[in-house]
Amino acid sequence: MAKAKRGSERREEALSRERIVDAAIELLDTEGENGLTFRALATRLATGPGAIYWHIANKSELLVAASDAVVARAMADVAAHATARKTIRSIAVGVFEAIDAHPWVGAQLSRGPWQTATLQIFERIGRQVQALGVPDGAQFTAASALVSYILGVSDQNAANGRLLEPAVDRADFLETESARWKELDAHEYPFTRKVATQLRKHDDRAEFLAGIDLILAGIAASL
Amino acid sequence: MAKAKRGSERREEALSRERIVDAAIELLDTEGENGLTFRALATRLATGPGAIYWHIANKSELLVAASDAVVARAMADVAAHATARKTIRSIAVGVFEAIDAHPWVGAQLSRGPWQTATLQIFERIGRQVQALGVPDGAQFTAASALVSYILGVSDQNAANGRLLEPAVDRADFLETESARWKELDAHEYPFTRKVATQLRKHDDRAEFLAGIDLILAGIAASL
DNA sequence: GGCATGTTGGAACGCTGTTCCAGTCGTGTC
DNA sequence: GACACGACTGGAACAGCGTTCCAACATGCC
Numbered sequence: 001m002a003k004a005k006r007g008s009e010r011r012e013e014a015l016s017r018e019r020i021v022d023a024a025i026e027l028l029d030t031e032g033e034n035g036l037t038f039r040a041l042a043t044r045l046a047t048g049p050g051a052i053y054w055h056i057a058n059k060s061e062l063l064v065a066a067s068d069a070v071v072a073r074a075m076a077d078v079a080a081h082a083t084a085r086k087t088i089r090s091i092a093v094g095v096f097e098a099i100d101a102h103p104w105v106g107a108q109l110s111r112g113p114w115q116t117a118t119l120q121i122f123e124r125i126g127r128q129v130q131a132l133g134v135p136d137g138a139q140f141t142a143a144s145a146l147v148s149y150i151l152g153v154s155d156q157n158a159a160n161g162r163l164l165e166p167a168v169d170r171a172d173f174l175e176t177e178s179a180r181w182k183e184l185d186a187h188e189y190p191f192t193r194k195v196a197t198q199l200r201k202h203d204d205r206a207e208f209l210a211g212i213d214l215i216l217a218g219i220a221a222s223l
Numbered sequence: 224m225a226k227a228k229r230g231s232e233r234r235e236e237a238l239s240r241e242r243i244v245d246a247a248i249e250l251l252d253t254e255g256e257n258g259l260t261f262r263a264l265a266t267r268l269a270t271g272p273g274a275i276y277w278h279i280a281n282k283s284e285l286l287v288a289a290s291d292a293v294v295a296r297a298m299a300d301v302a303a304h305a306t307a308r309k310t311i312r313s314i315a316v317g318v319f320e321a322i323d324a325h326p327w328v329g330a331q332l333s334r335g336p337w338q339t340a341t342l343q344i345f346e347r348i349g350r351q352v353q354a355l356g357v358p359d360g361a362q363f364t365a366a367s368a369l370v371s372y373i374l375g376v377s378d379q380n381a382a383n384g385r386l387l388e389p390a391v392d393r394a395d396f397l398e399t400e401s402a403r404w405k406e407l408d409a410h411e412y413p414f415t416r417k418v419a420t421q422l423r424k425h426d427d428r429a430e431f432l433a434g435i436d437l438i439l440a441g442i443a444a445s446l
Numbered sequence: 447g448g449c450a451t452g453t454t455g456g457a458a459c460g461c462t463g464t465t466c467c468a469g470t471c472g473t474g475t476c
Numbered sequence: 477g478a479c480a481c482g483a484c485t486g487g488a489a490c491a492g493c494g495t496t497c498c499a500a501c502a503t504g505c506c
Contacts, residue, residue, distance in 0.1 A: 014453090015453080015454080037492085037493065037494080038493085038494065038495080039492085039493080039494095042455080042456095047454070047455060048454070048455030048456050048457090049455080049456085049494085049495080050454070050455055050456070050457090050495090050496080050497080050498090051453075051454045051455055051456095052455095053494095053495075053496080054452085054453060054454075055453095058494075058495075059494065059495090106333075107333070107334070110329075110330070110333050110375075110378050110379065110382060111330070111382060112382060112386060113379045113382045113383060114383070114400065119404075119407075119412070119415060122414075122415060123411070123412050123413075123414050123415045126414035126415065126418065127413070127414045129414075130414060137421075139414075139418060140418045140421040140422070140425075140430075141430055141433045141434065141437075142437070143414075143418070144430060144434070145372070145376075145430075145433070145434035145437050145438075148372060148375045148376040148379055148434065149368070149371060149372045149375060149434075151375055151379070152333075152371045152372060152374055152375015152376065152378070152379075153368075153371040153375065155333050155375070156333065156336045156371055156374070156375075159333060159334060159335060159336045160336060160337070163335060177337065181342075184342075188346070189342070189346050190346075190350070191345075191346050191349035191350045191352075191353060191362075191366075192342060192345060192346045192349065195349065195362060195363045195366070198360075198363045199363070202363075207363075207364055207367060207368075210364045210368070211364065211367070211368035211371065211372075211438075213441070214364075214365070214368050214438055214441035214442060214445070215368075215434075215437055215438055215441055216441070217440070217441035217444045217445055218436070218437035218438055218439070218440035218441030218442075218444065219437060219441075220444075221440045221441065221443075221444045222437070222440055237484090238484080238485080260461085260462065260463080261462085261463065261464080262461090262462080262463095265486080265487095270485070270486060271485070271486030271487050271488090272463085272464080272486080272487085273464090273465080273466080273467090273485070273486055273487070273488090274484075274485045274486055274487095275486095276463095276464075276465080277483085277484060277485075278484095281463075281464075282463065282464090447506100448505105448506090449504105449505090449506085450503100450504090450505085450506105451502100451503085451504085451505100452501105452502085452503085452504100453500105453501080453502075453503095454499105454500080454501070454502090455498105455499100455500090455501100456497105456498095456499095456500105457496105457497085457498090457499105458495105458496085458497080458498105459494105459495085459496075459497095460493105460494100460495095460496105461492100461493080461494090461495105462491100462492080462493070462494100463490105463491095463492090463493100464489105464490085464491090464492105465488105465489085465490080465491105466487105466488085466489080466490095467486105467487095467488090467489105468485105468486100468487100468488105469484105469485080469486090469487105470483105470484080470485070470486100471482105471483085471484080471485090472481105472482100472483085472484100473480105473481090473482090473483100474479105474480095474481090474482105475478105475479085475480085475481100476477105476478090476479085476480105
């Protein structure tokens with residue numbers, strides 16, 4: 001243990017699992033998914049790659065730890081509301097925004113499901129499903145449908161952002177994409193062409209919540 | 224152009240984009256996502272890595288082409304049904320099963336959304352949403368909620384399978400996972416612990432369809 | 447002081463995607 | 477028939493990755 005002799009840490013600050021995970025999150029946020037390498041991480045922590053492996057088994061574990069941390073913070077920030085319905089919407093938005101701010105989390109959560117981060121979300125949603133009055137036998141289905149939808153859309157949304165360099169404007173992107181849809185083959189893609197116009201004034205967050213409401217309506221209808 | 228002089232190809236068979244994509248799909252299916260490398264692909268095609276790059280720009284393009292091919296085949300196999308509702312369920316199952324059989328497709332579709340494969344699914348679902356009688360202004364929302372749910376759950380499901388070696392039985396996996404849930408902290412995870420038992424008799428496909436029905440019920444309720 | 451233990455960081459390994467390029471093949475032109 | 481040219485091939489080489497290994501260091505205990 002590199003315990004401090006008096007008040008000063010060993011050298012600047014000792015290496016620790018927490019410090020490594022924090023640095024990894026920063027690197028992922030600023031440089032993107034490919035920006036996280038053990039060498040870059042080592043440089044940022046002023047050490048060598050080997051030292052990191054003393055605290056963390058491998059890159060996969062590092063990614064799990066990083067996404068767990070991000071989701072935990074997001075869940076802690078979710079406020080309770082008067083109704084279960086409002087709380088569910090609030091949890092959903094919390095996850096959506098956390099993944100929007102840290103797009104790599106989306107990729108990570110769909111890579112290995114049922115890791116701690118996913119369970120945290122499932123638990124929070126599940127309690128509210130219970131509060132909605134869904135009968136015991138249907139709670140699992142309702143909760144996992146909601147969680148799957150939330151993670152699916154959030155990741156899809158984040159993937160859009162991951163493709164483009166930060167410089168590209170979101171409105172420009174939608175404009176371009178809408179134009180692409182309109183140029184699709186008229187016989188093969190009639191529906192897509194028809195709704196291409198709607199894509200231009202598309203608000204991801206609003207659309208996401210509309211989907212949540214659709215599922216909530218379905219749950220309410222089958223009570 | 225290595226055009227055939229008479230009936231026989233140049234040497235065995237000429238390299239072509241199609242042959243490369245087919246070999247890539249085989250490799251991904253048999254060896255998993257990490258099994259696809261340009262060297263392994265070159266060996267299988269009895270050539271060198273450089274030759275492949277004449278036909279395909281990079282690995283990303285290869286993955287897009289491979290998943291497009293798989294989805295296209297799955298969509299071609301979907302039968303039309305009497306009601307829009309049944310057809311939607313059928314498309315959903317088709318995608319679910321295609322991703323279950325080729326787990327790497329799930330990862331690929333969530334990596335870069337709005338590629339041809341996703342659009343194909345969106346189009347097919349969209350037409351049925353129209354047939355359901357959803358008003359013009361709400362079709363986009365309904366269709367994209369369904370597609371997001373379908374891709375989200377299918378990928379989540381595939382990710383479960385991707386983790387384990389083929390030897391592990393599905394029932395064993397659920398048993399282990401259920402046991403893990405029951406050992407969670409009682410104060411932090413009351414809901415998850417409560418539904419842990421339901422996880423044991425969990426049928427992914429049935430649960431998936433139940434979620435579809437939930438969304439369809441929501442759509443019907445808001446007509 | 448000296449030893450054991452926990453921790454560090456740099457060198458090295460095997461693998462990857464990708465680039466480069468010297469060579470081969472089939473064909474169109476004189 | 478010779479020649480040249482563009483399409484195509486495949487092996488060598490490069491930079492970078494995750495990971496392993498290990499000689500060196502720091503510190504707490506006897």
